[in-house]
Amino acid sequence: MSLVQAAQNADSAFSEIPIIDLTEVSNPDPVVQRSLAGQVRDACINVGFFYGTNLRLHAFVELEPIFTTTSHTCIEQLDIKKTPNFKGYTAVLSSNNDPANSGDMHEGFEFGWEELDADKTANDPRRANDGVMAGANVWPSEAPGFREGMLPYYHAAVHLGKSLFPLFALALDLPSDFFDDKTRNSAAIMRALHYPPQTGPVDDRVIGIGAHTDFECFTMLWQEPGIQALQVLNANKKWIDAPPIPGTLVINLGDQFARWTNDVFRSTVHRAINRSGVRRYSIPLFFGTDYDVRLEPISSCVSEERPLHYDVVTAGEYVKARLQATSCYQIILKFVFYPGLGTTRDSSNSRRRPASMSTCGARNYQITVTALWAESILYGLYTILFAGSVYILAFQRPKRSYLAISITLYVAITASMILRLIQILMGPRTTTNSYLVDGVGYSCSSEPQSSEEIHEAWMTDLTNAIIDATNALAQIAADGLLIYRCFIIWNRKRYVVLPLATLLLATTACNLSHVYYDCELYKMVDHPSLPDTPPPRWFQLVYLSSAFNTTSNALALATTLRCSISAAARIWWVSRELGRNLKTLSGNIYKSAILMIVESGAIFSSGLIATLIVQQTAPDYSVIFTYAVNPLLGIAPTLIIVRVGMGHAFEVTHVAAFQSTLLRAGTWTAPTALTLCVASSTGSSESSACETRAKYSPVNQPNAVDSSNDHDHDTA
Numbered sequence: 001m002s003l004v005q006a007a008q009n010a011d012s013a014f015s016e017i018p019i020i021d022l023t024e025v026s027n028p029d030p031v032v033q034r035s036l037a038g039q040v041r042d043a044c045i046n047v048g049f050f051y052g053t054n055l056r057l058h059a060f061v062e063l064e065p066i067f068t069t070t071s072h073t074c075i076e077q078l079d080i081k082k083t084p085n086f087k088g089y090t091a092v093l094s095s096n097n098d099p100a101n102s103g104d105m106h107e108g109f110e111f112g113w114e115e116l117d118a119d120k121t122a123n124d125p126r127r128a129n130d131g132v133m134a135g136a137n138v139w140p141s142e143a144p145g146f147r148e149g150m151l152p153y154y155h156a157a158v159h160l161g162k163s164l165f166p167l168f169a170l171a172l173d174l175p176s177d178f179f180d181d182k183t184r185n186s187a188a189i190m191r192a193l194h195y196p197p198q199t200g201p202v203d204d205r206v207i208g209i210g211a212h213t214d215f216e217c218f219t220m221l222w223q224e225p226g227i228q229a230l231q232v233l234n235a236n237k238k239w240i241d242a243p244p245i246p247g248t249l250v251i252n253l254g255d256q257f258a259r260w261t262n263d264v265f266r267s268t269v270h271r272a273i274n275r276s277g278v279r280r281y282s283i284p285l286f287f288g289t290d291y292d293v294r295l296e297p298i299s300s301c302v303s304e305e306r307p308l309h310y311d312v313v314t315a316g317e318y319v320k321a322r323l324q325a326t327s328c329y330q331i332i333l334k335f336v337f338y339p340g341l342g343t344t345r346d347s348s349n350s351r352r353r354p355a356s357m358s359t360c361g362a363r364n365y366q367i368t369v370t371a372l373w374a375e376s377i378l379y380g381l382y383t384i385l386f387a388g389s390v391y392i393l394a395f396q397r398p399k400r401s402y403l404a405i406s407i408t409l410y411v412a413i414t415a416s417m418i419l420r421l422i423q424i425l426m427g428p429r430t431t432t433n434s435y436l437v438d439g440v441g442y443s444c445s446s447e448p449q450s451s452e453e454i455h456e457a458w459m460t461d462l463t464n465a466i467i468d469a470t471n472a473l474a475q476i477a478a479d480g481l482l483i484y485r486c487f488i489i490w491n492r493k494r495y496v497v498l499p500l501a502t503l504l505l506a507t508t509a510c511n512l513s514h515v516y517y518d519c520e521l522y523k524m525v526d527h528p529s530l531p532d533t534p535p536p537r538w539f540q541l542v543y544l545s546s547a548f549n550t551t552s553n554a555l556a557l558a559t560t561l562r563c564s565i566s567a568a569a570r571i572w573w574v575s576r577e578l579g580r581n582l583k584t585l586s587g588n589i590y591k592s593a594i595l596m597i598v599e600s601g602a603i604f605s606s607g608l609i610a611t612l613i614v615q616q617t618a619p620d621y622s623v624i625f626t627y628a629v630n631p632l633l634g635i636a637p638t639l640i641i642v643r644v645g646m647g648h649a650f651e652v653t654h655v656a657a658f659q660s661t662l663l664r665a666g667t668w669t670a671p672t673a674l675t676l677c678v679a680s681s682t683g684s685s686e687s688s689a690c691e692t693r694a695k696y697s698p699v700n701q702p703n704a705v706d707s708s709n710d711h712d713h714d715t716a
């Protein structure tokens with residue numbers, strides 16, 4: 001009978017799970033293999049589950065310490081939501097396998113391939129291809145025996161799992177080595193699960209593990225003897241018990257096989273409820289193909305009467321989408337801080353110390369209040385500076401554009417501060433009941449969010465979108481000014497500012513994309529029929545928004561830093577040359593340093609760098625820096641604007657005449673083409689320009705300078 005015919009005639013109203021003796025699983029005799037494959041084929045087509053007996057695999061793993069002795073602080077550090085690769089600890093109720101349910105009543109610990117000698121795994125090139133799971137396992141430091149106990153069992157189970165693939169291949173009328181090149185990297189994930197007992201009336205929406213299918217090729221499940229919990233759904237929608245049978249493993253098919261076989265092999269729905277009155281342990285090993293393998297249907301499983309059931313995706317894409325939908329159930333909020341740098345994750349899965357859940361509750365509130373204080377104090381200083389800039393520039397018509405930049409910056413930064421304040425005042429639960437990892441806010445409690453919390457989360461997402469837009473505007477104004485100043489300081493050399501302008505353009509494009517995806521996110525959560533579990537598009541949007549935010553932050557930092565370095569370098573060089581040649585600057589080193597810091601916008605770049613460092617080293621406190629850096633974005637350019645207004649700004653103008661004057665006077669020794677003058681920036685301050693020159697010129701010949709070249713080049 002063909003596979004398609006067998007599937008059409010399948011009898012899936014089973015009342016028990018078949019048992020297959022796998023003693024001979026490694027016997028190469030084709031007759032033995034075919035007989036075994038026949039039994040496997042029947043079980044896979046009709047039930048999707050079977051018990052394997054005589055496996056010579058001994059799971060004796062002591063799970064007690066990991067779930068009872070290990071301290072909560074230790075284990076919470078390894079929360080799966082804080083690791084970048086879905087490995088680590090899952091708390092009770094923090095995953096949800098059945099979208100109709102409210103959370104799974106189990107906790108678990110998840111890990112993947114690792115050599116017993118951990119150093120070997122780190123350098124194993126085969127592991128580079130582990131898709132969403134790529135990256136090291138995490139192990140609880142307080143239970144060192146856990147790793148040593150689990151890994152030998154893991155290796156033995158993976159070995160056994162590999163030996164089952166030829167049987168599945170033969171069962172599908174394929175050559176026995178069909179899966180060899182698709183299972184080179186053992187995409188095998190093991191979970192140690194602990195089910196607390198559920199006694200008394202049990203809410204059907206909160207059970208051990210809700211109804212689900214597994215997502216890999218097949219699962220090999222060890223169950224603690226003597227405790228019934230696992231149930232399998234038959235075609236009559238009846239739950240059939242699959243009790244533990246000593247010496248066996250339950251083997252069930254997952255969605256990868258269902259996709260590959262166009263549902264000829266069944267990925268059967270199952271669940272677990274521990275009503276035994278005592279806690280229960282189980283250890284599933286989810287065995288998939290390599291993540292880059294495309295789940296293309298086997299041709300013998302597709303026909304006219306059985307058309308294609310699924311789109312083709314890679315195993316990695318499929319597993320990732322399912323993992324996200326299951327384990328991120330609690331993520332409702334999305335915060336992105338400016339300038340951010342709220343998210344600094346690089347996409348290469350590099351591990352960083354996550355913000356810990358210890359910032360939840362009152363502590364988070366305290367940190368937020370401290371951050372607000374820091375921001376307010378700096379904002380106060382900024383306001384004084386801004387008022388000063390308006391006072392100085394209000395009557396200087398040629399400098400109207402400086403005044404416009406100062407006002408734009410102040411309005412944008414004030415708006416973002418006010419919005420942030422509104423966000424905090426309107427979202428007290430969010431402030432006290434969430435923690436941040438990589439720019440995504442998580443609820444601290446494992447309870448599903450109340451409608452008030454969800455409402456607050458919407459508000460947060462909305463205000464975030466607006467704050468991001470105002471920050472984008474402030475960024476353009478601030479960086480635009482810095483770049484323009486560089487242009488002036490570098491004597492209008494285009495090659496200096498063109499790369500900076502390109503960087504600013506790229507930053508703006510990323511910022512706008514970031515705002516766009518924030519708005520899309522808001523639109524999505526604002527929908528009246530928001531599903532309990534975030535749909536895949538939600539994750540896509542969070543990912544895109546975060547990716548653009550990270551990129552724009554990186555570009556903004558690059559732009560600001562390059563501007564600061566270019567300006568500071570030029571100022572330093574010019575001052576040094578002056579000092580060396582005119583020999584009167586030695587007393588002004590201090591002044592030059594201040595000049596370099598203020599006029600290069602280094603105050604802001606230093607703030608950004610400090611924020612990044614704190615995010616990496618003490619992420620719990622990074623909020624304080626993230627808030628404080630906001631007014632700095634205004635302070636740095638406004639300081640420059642004030643100096644320009646007062647006629648003290650550093651200008652390197654085209655004063656060949658000055659140089660030649662000095663040369664003529666025999667005081668100029670630099671062989672370079674340095675053309676410089678420290679002067680004020682307006683035509684009206686001509687005298688102060690000359691004074692400055694006079695001060696720097698030992699021969700005191702200001703009148704010899706051709707002032708016609710010396711008029712303000714800076715009438716932006």
Ligand SMILES: O=C(O)CCC(=O)C(=O)O
Nearest residue numbers: 193209214230272282284
């Ligand atoms: O623990 C069990 O019995 C079932 C576990 C399971 O189905 C799973 O983790 O996918």
Ligand SMILES: [Fe+2]
Nearest residue numbers: 212213214270
């Ligand atoms: Fe399962």
